[in-house]
Amino acid sequence: MADLTTIFAGIRSPNPFWLASAPPTDKAYNVERAFRAGWGGVVWKTLGEDPPIVNVSSRYGAVSYGGTRIAGLNNIELITDRPLDLNLQEITQVKRSWPDRAMVVSLMVPCTEESWKSILARVEQTGADGVELNFGCPHGMSERGMGAAVGQVPEYVEMVTRWCKQHSRMPVIVKLTPNVTDIVKAAAAAKAGGADAVSLINTITSITGVNLDTMSPEPMVDGKGTHGGYCGPAVKPIALRMVGEIARDATTRGLPISGIGGISTWRDAAEFIALGATNVQVCTAAMHHGFKIVDDMISGLSNWMDAKGYASLPDFQGKAIQNFVHWDDLNLNYKTIARIDQDLCIKCGLCYAACEDTSHQSIAALRVEGRRRYEIIDAECVGCNLCAHVCPVEYCITMVPVESGQPHLTWKDHPNNPSSANFAG
Amino acid sequence: MSDIESRFADAHPPLTHAQAVVEANRCYFCHDAPCIQACPTDIDVPGFIRGIATGNLAGAARKILEQNIFGGACARVCPTEILCERACVWTEAGEQPIAIGALQRVATDWQMAQGEQPFIRAAPTGKKIAVVGAGPAGLSCAHALALRGHEVRVFDAKPKPGGLNEYGIAAYKMADAFAAREVEFIISIGGIDIEYDRELGETLNLAALRMEYDAVFLGLGQTAVNRMGIPGEDLPGIHDAVDFIAELRQAEDKATLNLGRRVIVIGGGNTAIDAATQARLLGAEEVTILYRRGPEHMSATPEEQRWARQHGVNIHFHAAPLRVEQVEGALRILTAGQNFVADTVLKAVGQKFAGLDGVRLENGRIAVDAVHTTSLAGVFAGGDCVAGQDLTVRAVQDGKLAARAIHAFLGF
Numbered sequence A: 001m002a003d004l005t006t007i008f009a010g011i012r013s014p015n016p017f018w019l020a021s022a023p024p025t026d027k028a029y030n031v032e033r034a035f036r037a038g039w040g041g042v043v044w045k046t047l048g049e050d051p052p053i054v055n056v057s058s059r060y061g062a063v064s065y066g067g068t069r070i071a072g073l074n075n076i077e078l079i080t081d082r083p084l085d086l087n088l089q090e091i092t093q094v095k096r097s098w099p100d101r102a103m104v105v106s107l108m109v110p111c112t113e114e115s116w117k118s119i120l121a122r123v124e125q126t127g128a129d130g131v132e133l134n135f136g137c138p139h140g141m142s143e144r145g146m147g148a149a150v151g152q153v154p155e156y157v158e159m160v161t162r163w164c165k166q167h168s169r170m171p172v173i174v175k176l177t178p179n180v181t182d183i184v185k186a187a188a189a190a191k192a193g194g195a196d197a198v199s200l201i202n203t204i205t206s207i208t209g210v211n212l213d214t215m216s217p218e219p220m221v222d223g224k225g226t227h228g229g230y231c232g233p234a235v236k237p238i239a240l241r242m243v244g245e246i247a248r249d250a251t252t253r254g255l256p257i258s259g260i261g262g263i264s265t266w267r268d269a270a271e272f273i274a275l276g277a278t279n280v281q282v283c284t285a286a287m288h289h290g291f292k293i294v295d296d297m298i299s300g301l302s303n304w305m306d307a308k309g310y311a312s313l314p315d316f317q318g319k320a321i322q323n324f325v326h327w328d329d330l331n332l333n334y335k336t337i338a339r340i341d342q343d344l345c346i347k348c349g350l351c352y353a354a355c356e357d358t359s360h361q362s363i364a365a366l367r368v369e370g371r372r373r374y375e376i377i378d379a380e381c382v383g384c385n386l387c388a389h390v391c392p393v394e395y396c397i398t399m400v401p402v403e404s405g406q407p408h409l410t411w412k413d414h415p416n417n418p419s420s421a422n423f424a425g
Numbered sequence B: 001m002s003d004i005e006s007r008f009a010d011a012h013p014p015l016t017h018a019q020a021v022v023e024a025n026r027c028y029f030c031h032d033a034p035c036i037q038a039c040p041t042d043i044d045v046p047g048f049i050r051g052i053a054t055g056n057l058a059g060a061a062r063k064i065l066e067q068n069i070f071g072g073a074c075a076r077v078c079p080t081e082i083l084c085e086r087a088c089v090w091t092e093a094g095e096q097p098i099a100i101g102a103l104q105r106v107a108t109d110w111q112m113a114q115g116e117q118p119f120i121r122a123a124p125t126g127k128k129i130a131v132v133g134a135g136p137a138g139l140s141c142a143h144a145l146a147l148r149g150h151e152v153r154v155f156d157a158k159p160k161p162g163g164l165n166e167y168g169i170a171a172y173k174m175a176d177a178f179a180a181r182e183v184e185f186i187i188s189i190g191g192i193d194i195e196y197d198r199e200l201g202e203t204l205n206l207a208a209l210r211m212e213y214d215a216v217f218l219g220l221g222q223t224a225v226n227r228m229g230i231p232g233e234d235l236p237g238i239h240d241a242v243d244f245i246a247e248l249r250q251a252e253d254k255a256t257l258n259l260g261r262r263v264i265v266i267g268g269g270n271t272a273i274d275a276a277t278q279a280r281l282l283g284a285e286e287v288t289i290l291y292r293r294g295p296e297h298m299s300a301t302p303e304e305q306r307w308a309r310q311h312g313v314n315i316h317f318h319a320a321p322l323r324v325e326q327v328e329g330a331l332r333i334l335t336a337g338q339n340f341v342a343d344t345v346l347k348a349v350g351q352k353f354a355g356l357d358g359v360r361l362e363n364g365r366i367a368v369d370a371v372h373t374t375s376l377a378g379v380f381a382g383g384d385c386v387a388g389q390d391l392t393v394r395a396v397q398d399g400k401l402a403a404r405a406i407h408a409f410l411g412f
Helices: A028-037 A084-097 A113-124 A154-167 A183-192 A233-248 A266-274 A284-289 A293-308 A350-358 A386-390 B003-007 B017-026 B034-038 B045-054 B057-065 B071-077 B100-113 B136-147 B178-187 B206-212 B241-250 B270-282 B302-310 B392-409
Strands: A006-008 A011-013 A017-019 A041-047 A060-065 A068-075 A102-107 A130-134 A172-175 A197-200 A204-206 A209-211 A216-218 A228-231 A257-260 A279-282 A335-340 A363-368 A371-376 A397-402 B128-132 B151-155 B192-195 B215-218 B238-240 B262-266 B286-290 B313-316 B321-327 B330-335 B339-342 B344-347 B379-381
Touching: A011 A102, A017 A293, A028 A041, A028 A084, A028 A293, A041 A084, A068 A233, A068 A284, A084 A102, A084 A113, A102 A113, A113 A154, A130 A154, A154 A172, A154 A183, A183 A197, A183 A233, A197 A233, A228 A233, A233 A257, A233 A266, A257 A266, A266 A279, A266 A293, A279 A284, A279 A293, A284 A293, A335 A371, A335 A386, A350 A363, A350 A386, A386 A397, B003 B270, B017 B045, B017 B100, B034 B045, B045 B057, B045 B100, B057 B071, B057 B100, B071 B100, B071 B178, B071 B392, B100 B178, B128 B136, B128 B206, B136 B151, B136 B178, B136 B192, B136 B215, B136 B392, B178 B192, B206 B215, B215 B392, B238 B241, B241 B270, B241 B344, B262 B270, B262 B330, B262 B339, B270 B286, B270 B302, B270 B313, B270 B344, B286 B339, B302 B313, B330 B344, B379 B392
Parallel strands: A017 A041, A017 A279, A041 A102, A102 A130, A130 A172, A172 A197, A197 A257, A257 A279, B128 B151, B128 B215, B151 B192, B215 B379, B238 B344, B262 B286, B262 B344, B286 B313
Antiparallel strands: A006 A011, A060 A068, A068 A228, A204 A228, A209 A216, A335 A397, A363 A371, B321 B330, B330 B339
8 A cells, every 4th residue: 555645845644635725625614524535635715814805606617528517617716705813713723623634724915025924923823734825816816916916927926935934934835827928937936935835727817608698708797707717627738737847947846846737536646746746736626526536536546556566655756757858859750650450440430530631641441341441551640649539449549659760869950950960951 | 197198108208408418429420420321311410419419409400300301200210229329330339329319309309399490492383293191201202392392282091191100100109299290390391281081092093193283202101901811810809900009099098998908919010019018008917929930030129129028018939820719708819839818919910002003013012213203104102102111211211302303303
């Protein structure tokens, strides 16, 4: 049985699965239920200064895809709408009852040193394990000079992080917004300000759809819509890329990362950890299926680690970083060709339609004794993978590496590259 | 709904919107889709299913109805398990095929609920065509002709339209007066008049029709039944299953039909299944189908056989009746093996074309060429009165193709 114990930014938790700062971590009632279900830690829903903000009615928009509910979710809810004192009392009580679980408190206050100093002192008294600075919220708060408005300016990120480190002995995690051109700049600023870790991604600025009857963007509030923060399975690829960038970049390498963005299963979590995250935070999957999903996350990750011979998380943490390279480091002489397993093929012809209409015309649609048959034309196949992706039958189309007889060659050294030493002109 | 009526309610209730979308999204949208080739009316199955998946029900319904104006009936009665759903690549993969019939019903029900059909009639051509038979073949032909601007007069021997859809199919397959509603939907295109109680050879004359109309289509169906040719066949208590089914479909109160406690149905087709299952639903305690050969020869599909068994019908194979005798107020059927006793015997040993003078027949049915032309100039035929599989969907295709041929014959 693999050891899932995690130490992230100095904070210990029995497993790497934390609930992200969001409605599931809004109050003691939910958080205690989550801990009973097995979650390793929580980031308490963002606290702000009193008086509390006011939320709208109608808060989520969702994208269903092909009959699958919540491929993506967006929200226009703000930070906690409960009084600061109440939250602090509950945090104190829950941490006392669950000392082995990570209790991190998300914070967002106006961009003045005094505001941060004052709230940090109060949070410290709760016994919480750390704070997460919400520099990511893309709606509602950013218009008030908080959230993403801070996270989008590296100088502000560094400044506020530094205040927090000066005025608190708690670990400081900086939560980054993906709504920037270069995520590494923001992470580097957090690091320069003394951050113990970063967490990412926060939600992506979005409109989930337009109601074609009322002509209002969704989610709709009394006929009007506004942009919200997008999350859920659809954003995972974006989050993975940003985590990977921070993990491999020379300026941010080694900065602990809490991976967030569409994590629904143990496999998603393992991918984030392999690409450099130390732990992960989950929200949409819990909002979709409830807290009990953590059970399979824990056993799935543990079983996979056992099967791979990883005794603890550091054994595979970051193992994929070295393989996340720039395009011009890829081997141009590597070649694969699609192979169709004719015994598994159900003759749907999706590979043919995709290749014929949109790729390289390298699949033949044949009739053999009246039966459909699809065959790869090896000489035309560029190994693009599209047919394998559209094929509905698992393992039917595989991409098989073929010996090109050519040495490893990257664009950097390619004779067609004008900036290469081998440029042939 | 009374208890007895509820027993004859929809055999397969419609999919909900959510179920339909999930099912539609299972469809792979195959290239050169095998389901299209398996459909006798060439419906673009993946095309209409995509419409359901995307919420384009009008587009979905149009794709179905432009190939098969009886898309609603076919969604209910087509033996999809031997046609499109058998051809589905999910079947090839050894899994549950897409529920094509059920999805077709979603789209066609939606269209009928709109209260209008999606087609607009062409400008009048001034041509008049007589269609004999208001069943699927005749009305399919009539609709396709009316669509092209021709005037169509339909004659039917019965007092109601619909042919077998109205008189010959189990009630639970055509629940809620569907057959009548569908005819109304079809003729709403305009340009179609129907005269009832007009039977060819009785109150209707083919020669006169040929004189009066620019063309004639015969969709006469099979109105005669086969005989078993065994002693005792005409004893009281022995009826034709088709008459029983028709009577049941037309009964104001089904409870008035009494078959007694024990019912024997003789035959191996869908009529035998429909008769036996409905006998059970009426309350007969013991219903047994006697079939002279094995299950593999039964023309009722395995799905139909399963359906009957689920309703408590016994099926005896290799049980060819040799003679029927009257015993103590009941009937005794003797076979080479076991003997059977029944209060009512229903014969379902096949229907046949009743015959027609003056037109060339082939194997007892009207001889036609590839475009449904008979031996008489200007007279076309299709459906069960010509050779081919006796399926609603085939009759619809015949009517559709004959309409094209008539249109061409009229010089368009």
